[in-house]
Amino acid sequence: MPSINVTINGKNYRMACDDGQEPHLEMLAAEFDGYVNNLKGSFGEIGDQRLTVMAGVMVTDEMLELKKRVEALEQTVSTLKENGALQSREKQAGDDELAKSIEGIAKMIEGLNKKLGV
Numbered sequence: 001m002p003s004i005n006v007t008i009n010g011k012n013y014r015m016a017c018d019d020g021q022e023p024h025l026e027m028l029a030a031e032f033d034g035y036v037n038n039l040k041g042s043f044g045e046i047g048d049q050r051l052t053v054m055a056g057v058m059v060t061d062e063m064l065e066l067k068k069r070v071e072a073l074e075q076t077v078s079t080l081k082e083n084g085a086l087q088s089r090e091k092q093a094g095d096d097e098l099a100k101s102i103e104g105i106a107k108m109i110e111g112l113n114k115k116l117g118v
Contacts, residue, residue: 008033009040009048035059 003016006029017025035055043051 006030006033009036009051011048032059 001016002019002022003014004022004025005012005014006026007013008029013029015025015029032055035058036051039051039054039058040046043054
């Protein structure tokens with residue numbers, strides 16, 4: 001299992017990851033380090049552990065907000081699919097009714113033709 005060195009809040013950490021995941025882990029660590037640095041810029045030196053916990057809470061909050069948005073979008077997609085299926089069924093019912101009407105008119109024309117001897 002490969003491992004890489006990442007830097008968070010100026011400190012190096014050695015982390016293991018699956019083969020091929022090194023660039024992804026480096027990106028995640030850099031993103032998290034950005035959260036820590038933003039907090040550090042806002043609050044100054046308030047302790048490494050507190051900065052890390054605050055950054056973790058911020059990331060979790062952002063993740064939960066994104067989950068809510070994804071769930072809302074999934075619900076919208078589901079509703080649109082249901083509406084599309086309903087419209088399709090309504091269209092099919094309309095098409096069936098139109099076909100019956102045309103068939104009825106065709107029978108009426110055939111009946112008229114017979115009466116007229118055509």
